[in-house]
Amino acid sequence: MGERPVTGRKDTIEQAYMQKPLLHVEHLEICRTGVRASGSESKPLLRDVNFSVYPGEIVALTGPSGCGKSLTAHAIAGMLDPGVGVTQGCIYYNGEDIIPFHEQRWQRLRRGEIALLIQQSLSGLNPIRTVRAQLTDTLRLNGGRLMRAQKELGQADAAPSHTASQPQGVLSRMRLMLNRVTELAGGRTIPGQESYLCSLLRKVGFADPEHILSSYPFELSGGMCQRVLLAAMLSSGPRLFIADEPTTALDVINRDKVLALLLQLREDFDLTILLISHDRQGISRIADRVLEMTPEGRMQP
Numbered sequence: 344m345g346e347r348p349v350t351g352r353k354d355t356i357e358q359a360y361m362q363k364p365l366l367h368v369e370h371l372e373i374c375r376t377g378v379r380a381s382g383s384e385s386k387p388l389l390r391d392v393n394f395s396v397y398p399g400e401i402v403a404l405t406g407p408s409g410c411g412k413s414l415t416a417h418a419i420a421g422m423l424d425p426g427v428g429v430t431q432g433c434i435y436y437n438g439e440d441i442i443p444f445h446e447q448r449w450q451r452l453r454r455g456e457i458a459l460l461i462q463q464s465l466s467g468l469n470p471i472r473t474v475r476a477q478l479t480d481t482l483r484l485n486g487g488r489l490m491r492a493q494k495e496l497g498q499a500d501a502a503p504s505h506t507a508s509q510p511q512g513v514l515s516r517m518r519l520m521l522n523r524v525t526e527l528a529g530g531r532t533i534p535g536q537e538s539y540l541c542s543l544l545r546k547v548g549f550a551d552p553e554h555i556l557s558s559y560p561f562e563l564s565g566g567m568c569q570r571v572l573l574a575a576m577l578s579s580g581p582r583l584f585i586a587d588e589p590t591t592a593l594d595v596i597n598r599d600k601v602l603a604l605l606l607q608l609r610e611d612f613d614l615t616i617l618l619i620s621h622d623r624q625g626i627s628r629i630a631d632r633v634l635e636m637t638p639e640g641r642m643q644p
């Protein structure tokens with residue numbers, strides 16, 4: 344637990360150290376499980392991983408490809424694949440060891456406390472449902488937390504409903520048809536939700552949130568879809584946000600935008616962030632501390 348910050352908001356981070364860690368990973372070991380896990384296959388994929396993350400920090404976890412960064416992230420969110428499992432160690436979230444949790448408690452944690460953004464999350468957006476319909480579903484799932492988050496965001500502007508312009512071309516005709524299906528399926532928001540969704544979308548950098556709400560993911564760029572996903576994840580008001588390689592496959596300008604956005608979101612949503620990345624230059628600019636794993640899946644001393 345003794346790591347010190349190297350950059351960042353020094354006073355605030357000093358205060359954070361006086362609190363207990365939000366996340367504390369202790370002697371974590373992950374192995375393959377199941378019938379194939381014998382001989383060299385039974386060698387731990389990572390071992391003796393130890394680190395803490397204090398409230399309000401941005402901590403970066405880096406290391407060579409295959410050292411176990413993503414496995415660590417998935418273990419913290421209770422989302423390891425069935426073929427791998429935690430074989431030793433503890434993961435304390437807010438002081439409680441979460442490894443023994445059963446699936447229902449993990450789901451509750453993921454709904455309200457820990458959000459994991461991975462590259463594959465992008466495929467989680469349904470291309471033929473509007474952003475509005477999908478974010479509304481997310482809010483419905485997250486139930487009562489909406490009110491808390493809304494309060495934290497302050498009074499959002501009432502959002503005028505978007506009126507689609509006259510459709511032209513195949514994509515536009517497709518959108519018209521999908522709009523009709525969405526309407527029939529009742530994918531509408533109530534006024535409070537609409538303004539909340541607009542304020543969320545503004546927070547992740549959209550100047551015209553009403554337009555985004557009425558869009559289909561197939562009409563948005565990869566970077567825009569990533570920000571819509573961010574909004575969906577933040578809608579439940581998580582405390583710990585884990586971003587696994589959020590800047591991979593982005594050019595320098597977009598990479599800088601995502602990093603700046605993470606810094607801003609930490610302030611706006613009071614987030615603690617675990618950032619997994621190869622991009623040493625980028626992470627050294629925004630992380631309070633950088634933790635390094637060795638190729639063998641241990642923590643660099």
Ligand SMILES: Nc1ncnc2c1ncn2[C@@H]1O[C@H](COP(=O)(O)OP(=O)(O)OP(=O)(O)O)[C@@H](O)[C@H]1O
Pocket residue numbers: 375388406407408409410411412413414415424426427621
């Ligand atoms: N579901 C799985 N089943 C078996 N082995 C796995 C599984 N997921 C990951 N591994 C193995 O665990 C090791 C660590 O993988 P992990 O994806 O955590 O690495 P990483 O550090 O995130 O790599 P990269 O930076 O390339 O994404 C690798 O050897 C990988 O092959």
